[in-house]
Amino acid sequence: MARGFTLRMGMAFAPKKSLGQNFLQDEEVSRWIADQIEPDGAGYVVEVGPGQAALTQYLAGRPEKLLLIEKDNDLASRLRAQFAFDAKVELWHGDASKFDLRGLFEKGPVKLIGNLPYSMGGEILRHFMTPPTPVSMAVFMLQKEVCLRLAARQEDDEYGALSLLVQHDWVVEVLRVVGPESFKPRPRVDSAVVRMTPRPEGELAVHDRRLFDRLVRMGFSQRRKQLKNLLPEAPGGWGSLMEHLGKNVSVRAEELSLVDWVKLTRFYEGRSGEDRGQGLDEMFDVVNERDEVIGQAPRARVHAEGLLHxxxxxxxxxxxxxxxxxxxxxxxxxxxxxxxxxxxxxxxxxxxxxxxxxxxxxxxxxxxxxxxxxxxxxxxxxxxxxxxxxxxxxxxxxxxxxxxxxxxxxxxxxxxxxxxxxxxxxxxxxxxxxxxxxxxxxxxxxx
CATH class of the missing domain: 3.90.79.10 (Nucleoside Triphosphate Pyrophosphohydrolase)
Incomplete structure (x- = not known):
């Protein structure tokens, strides 16, 4: 049923340049991309920009619930009509970059997939993937150039601020390059498919995320310049910071890895040593059933023995x-x-x-x-x-x-x-x- 829907829509619909619409036509590629989100038995899957349902046809019926987010009036109307009697498919008509993510937290871990329009891909990516987010895995198709920047490592030419800001929270893999011949109309550049999964908690040392973002953006604002000419004065001097990082004083932004940038941020914060949670030797008042203080005990004992506090x-x-x-x-x-x-x-x-x-x-x-x-x-x-x-x-x-x-x-x-x-x-x-x-x-x- 869904495959026939794709053909009918393709015959009757003219892509809109204003929305950056390039519709995926290759069924083998469509089926493969849908599989990468692992939709079988998933609780909640969101597809951004389903368009002519190239991916939707291979997603519908596989997760417990599939939410389609479509901005185009005509396409949204057709999608709503096609899936009107499918209780597992919902449609939200509007701009994906303005969708209220907060309502998705109650759905549990959410999987996100989409063939994103070139003109809005970055904005949509930022909206859905910036913490806090309910997204537990994402598979996107974007311009190849953007995908390479998202996944770039420190030794890659594409490595930059975008790489660091995204990889701070996500592990990014380029899964496949898709040529222009797979789309109608044909774009002028190659596309690629990336998968994003959360970076494991605790893999990066504790630091001020906002300061990290600010320093990274400053450091890459003029790539040819040395970092010492772009960043604020370091506590104890620039030489002290470079000694801490084990880098030359003439280092440039692209010569620092993600871990290096986290260490740099912590140095500006004055952090040193291992990350620690609450001190188990902190002293609390212990109380009786009438909330009257009857003594004191350290946190570890209070919690271990279930003492009233x-x-x-x-x-x-x-x-x-x-x-x-x-x-x-x-x-x-x-x-x-x-x-x-x-x-x-x-x-x-x-x-x-x-x-x-x-x-x-x-x-x-x-x-x-x-x-x-x-x-x-x-x-x-x-x-x-x-x-x-x-x-x-x-x-x-x-x-x-x-x-x-x-x-x-x-x-x-x-x-x-x-x-x-x-x-x-x-x-x-x-x-x-x-x-x-x-x-x-x-x-x-x-x-």
Missing amino acids: RAVHVFVLNKHGDLWLQQRSHLKDKHPLAWDSSAAGHLDAGEDFESAVRRELKEELGIETETRKVAKIEASERTGWEFVELHEARHSGAMTFAPEEIRTGCFFRVEQVESWVKARPEDFAPGFVRCFEIWKAQGGSDW
């Missing part, structure tokens, strides 16, 4: 009422990489709840703002045996989160969070789920 959670909302969630660092001793409250943490020995709220906001998010207490939550297994005070804060400006504490974060609409928690509670730290239930039961924010 205290913590704070803070929900930070922006001016639209969206809730900022953090994804916990892989260095966390409990619930690493789980999604959690905007800021959360234990009370130190002798610390009160209000002081802990202010400290956690400053340490984790780099902000100081007014807060209000929302609820006091009894200690239970769901809270990790913590008596929790839940607070709210309003903040719409920049945040600078500590990479040892937080992997990434994003403002979500409250209804998106509610749906996500219901669909996949395992994605969250249990303490957050309990806090969110109580917050919603009280009507959410009315501040």
Whole structure:
């Protein structure tokens, strides 16, 4: 059925130059590209720019759900008509670069595939693949030149800022080159297929991601110049930095690998030594069932023995009422990489709840703002045996989160969070789920 659909659409539809449409016609290539995303039994697959369904015909029916994102009015109408009675296929009509990814988190790991238009490929790639993203694997076809830049290693001519910024988060492989003869109309350049999978957590040392991006862009802004003439003054001097990297003082941007650029970023931050999570010897107040302090104990013992102790959670909302969630660092001793409250943490020995709220906001998010207490939550297994005070804060400006504490974060609409928690509670730290239930039961924010 789908193959006949491709032929009918191809006969009746004229490609639009304004949308950069070059339709894939080679069925062998189409089938092969669809297979690379491993769609059989996948939970959720998104196809960007299905066009005349060259890939769709080999994807439909294989994953549990297939979402098609099509900008062209005529093609979207035809796709909707063709799959109107297929419950496994959905269509979203609009610009893929404006699609709200946040609603996909509740679907679990999402696979992404597309023959991207040359004119919009970079923008679409940036939109879907910049963390935080629900995408767990992506297969794209783009201009060969762009694909080579995405996958380039330090020794390759195509290596540059784009290579580093993408490979910071993704392992990129060029799978195949596709010639112009496979398209209609024929493009003037070769295309290529790349597969992108997440870089393993912890493979790169902890560093400030925003600073990394800024330094890389500065370093490649004028490729002929030496880095010492492009980057800010290094702590302790340029010679000290080059000695740390084991490089010549006249080094240029393309002479540094991804690992080198991470080391360079850490040097500017003043980081040294191995990455460490929370100190297991940090002292907490231990409390009884009435939340009365009865002693102190180190973090390791508190967690190992399930001793009652205290913590704070803070929900930070922006001016639209969206809730900022953090994804916990892989260095966390409990619930690493789980999604959690905007800021959360234990009370130190002798610390009160209000002081802990202010400290956690400053340490984790780099902000100081007014807060209000929302609820006091009894200690239970769901809270990790913590008596929790839940607070709210309003903040719409920049945040600078500590990479040892937080992997990434994003403002979500409250209804998106509610749906996500219901669909996949395992994605969250249990303490957050309990806090969110109580917050919603009280009507959410009315501040």
